Amino acid sequence: MIDTREGEQSGQEGMDEFPGSAEGKHVIGAFAGQRKGPSLICTAGIHGNEPAGVEALKRVLDTLHAHPQTFSGRLVALLGNTEAFSQGRRYVEKDLNRMWEKDRIAQLTAHKAEDLKHEDREQFELLEVLKSATRGNPGDVYFMDLHTSSADGPPFAVLNDSLYSRSFARKFPLPLVLGFEEELRGTLADYMDSLGHVSAGVEAGQHTSSLAVDHLESLIWIALVCAGNLSQEQVPEIQHHYQRLADCCRDLPSxxxxxxxxxxxxxxxxxxxxxxxxxxxxxxxxxxxxxxxxxxxxxxxxxxxxxxxxxxxxxxxxxxxxVRPFWIQLSAWIRPLRLDRLLHWLPGVDRHPEEEGVLLVNARIARWYTLDFFHLLGFRRRPSKGARFVMVHRKG
Ligand SMILES: [Zn+2]
The missing domain is CATH 2.40.50 (OB fold (Dihydrolipoamide Acetyltransferase, E2P))
Structure with a gap:
């Protein structure tokens, strides 16, 4: 089922060590151009009952292999939860898209792969593949995690509100949803963002709908153009792809x-x-x-x-x-001023004693600084117990 033909027609590097190994089963395929350039890494099936992303990635890879053209950098397509995918289940033991907190990863990598099972093993293998896929071009990695849902609905992009991820996903003709990062801990997209990679998640519609595959295919082509792997002129159907997504998101807020x-x-x-x-x-x-x-x-x-x-x-x-577009624009202007470095002078706001870029906010004293105020300046709330909010400043 998994196509590991990467590199057959192009100067593929970096993923060659995996075919045949435990990690190789996570490689759907890859395509590398002759020219240096960014890496677009896409994961699909991190929830095993979501096959649409795998199908869409195969379609794009098949087209690229059939019509090799001037391509900069590379596209790497990865399958998330291989065991759950083969069983058509969301997960076997636990949700692989809630396990990517840094301390948990540090504990996991202290083990040997053969001592781990189910999602722990899958995560261990994926970490190896991601390490290989991102090696050599830090700062020039674009990451997309492709999902579908049990309910129907239009496609939308989910992103961490760093300015660099926002400027990438803003080029998608899709509504952008902020704030999942404060509700869901340990997503893969969040982890990739924390490593400084431009990162977005995508929800494409209902699990078994053929439209979801079409939407994801269109989005992957658009992402290849936005990341700079291909120019618009090199994708003859690019206007069709933009239109296909725009048509189903008409009248929705940006x-x-x-x-x-x-x-x-x-x-x-x-x-x-x-x-x-x-x-x-x-x-x-x-x-x-x-x-x-x-x-x-x-x-x-x-x-x-x-x-x-x-x-x-x-x-x-x-x-x-x-969210009114005015606030989005305002935060893009304000964040580079780095006012965040002055906030600990405000009453009720203290620096975290150990962690840089982290503030502890006493909600009773600092009542008038709403969560929106901190969002505007580039902070996110970290889920925490106790009387004080923990606000973490984003890198970008
Ligand atoms: Zn999912």
Whole structure:
């Protein structure tokens, strides 16, 4: 099932050591140009029941191999959770897209691969492949993690709000969703962003829909152009790809920010009301789901994202609000001024005693500095217990 023909028709480097090895099963394929340039690394199937990204990557690789052309840098296509993928399940033991925190990775890599199993083993192998794929061109790596969902809906991009990731994903004709990084810990896209790579996640629609494959294929071509691997003129159908995505995102806001996540535990008996889709607008008090505690209603007017219609997964639904483009532009102007370095002079705000770029905010004293204020200056909230918010400054 996995195509490891990388390098047959081009000067492929760096991935050759994997075919036949344990890590080789993660390589869907790769294509390298004769000219030096950026690497676009795409992962698909990090949730094993999401085959659309794998299919889309194969389509793009097949076209590139069939019509070799002047290509700068390389495209590397990776399969995330190989064991869950072969079983058509989201995961075997735990969610491979919630395991990428740095301390956890440090513990994992202290083991030998053969002592690990299921998702731990998959992560260990993926780390090796990613290390190889990013070697040699730090700062020039673009990363996309391709997903689908149990609910239907238009495609959208999920990004960490660093200026460099934002400027990459802004060229996609898709709504951009900020704020997942504060609700979901340990995603692969977050980890790649923390290494300084330009990074985005993509949700393309319903798991088994052929449209999701089409959307992802279009997006991969657009990403190759935006990253600088190909020029627009080298992709004859590029206008069709832009149009295909723009058509299904018409009338949607350009930026929205996640404000709420409904977590689901195994014994919650969570059941989403039927018929919802991502980006559907819901009203205050509207019934969204039921669980063993009773009705779950929308606390206010919001955009609904990723309502859960499958048995696996810990996110029942997300609620998001539109962000005015003015704020996006304002933060792009303000962040380079590095006002973040002065914030610890404000009442209720202290520097973290050990970690650079981290502030501890006493929510009672610093009440008037809203979360939006910190977002504007390039901070993200780190989930934490206790009376103080932990705000971490992004690199870009
Ligand atoms: Zn997924």
């Amino acid at each position: 930026f929205i920010e996640v404000r709420y996540r409904h977590p689901v535990k195994r014994d919650d008996e969570f059941v989403m009301q039927p018929g919802f889709r991502s980006f559907q607008e819901v009203e205050s008090g509207q019934l969204l789901a039921r669980d063993r505690q009773g009705d779950l209603t929308a606390p206010g007017r919001a955009f609904l994202l990723l309502p859960l219609y499958q048995n696996e997964g810990e996110d029942g639904f997300f609620l998001a609000a539109a």
